[in-house]
Amino acid sequence: MTLADLAAAGALTGGAAGGVCFRTGPFITRLETRFAPMLSLLVRFYGETEAFTTPQIVNFNIALHRPLGPRRWWRAQMRFRIEDTEPFEPYPLSHSYPLFEWGLNWSIATRSNHYLMLHAGVVERAGRALILPAVPGSGKSTLSTALAFRGWRLLSDEFGLIERPSGRVMPLPRAIPLKNRSIDVIRAYLPEAELGPRFDKTRKGTVCHVRPPDDCIRRQQETAEPAWIVFPRYVEGHPTDLIPIPKSLAFVRLAHNSFNYRVLGATGFEQLRALIGRCDCYSLTYSEFDSVLPALAAMADGGRQQGP
């Protein structure tokens, strides 16, 4: 059964334990909310994902609820709760959807230490994964989106989940939150991409989510072999420059990039050593999709192509 099936049956807010249980990659999330616009967007973005009405082993037990009192009517707010804690200040009601997505990200990043978690976009082609680790603002999500609609399968725009002990990359496909200028860039470059509503004046500026392609949702439990680690950086006007870097440097950069490398201790070191050992490592500077997409395709096909 899919989330869309549940919605069609009018069962989104019901279920045995209340709320709706659905799959995101390896995780089951239970979401309890009665806020209809929130549920409507959830179904729009994740309609093809597996959903459950019977009790499940739930990884993230999340509730979005409106505070009682005057705030219910005056500058209405939404609160995010996971288990018994509320890790964030309330958001404006109109930002409920971004709050859910960010809250789920936070929940994954703080509660999933059975994976080595990289802060990275990940896409796959012919069973091999391209990992794009980067800091916020480097264009990671924008580049991941372009790749996801140009011959690669999106595994994640945010999390590189490295499975233990296989060392393979576990997908976690989600709606991709484009921010500020990236929204118009993607709208112009990928007219086939379905974008949700714009959320203005959020804590990260204007945000607009891209609906993940159905194929990546259907194949969200199909892992991939890590093959390339590319550290991307968007620099306006810069030609595409894809340069091999030493693995020792890649190790240092990935250790700093990971959400939980230090938490994992010796296990994290062993996982990172194995990951880097099986990947080719590059630094990428780019500004144009028309140049960077062929360069990455050439890299994946066995050659390496540099911009003019």
Next chain:
Amino acid sequence: MDPSPRTRWQVAASNRLLWAQWESDYSVFDGGTGDTHLLSELPAEVLRQLSQGAMTEAALTAKLARLCEVEETDDWMRKIAGLLAELADIELIEPIGP
């Protein structure tokens, strides 16, 4: 403390070191502090030698000179002394009594 010539150096007692070798560098995980260090050839060799047993600075300097096929000049001795101080600063190694 300023180590005396009889001071021996050893890998810090609480450390469990894990190594990853790359092209010409090494990543070393220190189980004692939870830190990961990137070492080039010479400091990595210092650490490797001390992993095999405690040594005085003089003995280590002479052994490394033989391994690297260099003269034991003043510059060389200063270089090894500097590396010992740096490795001690990041708690990978420690002195043990005279």
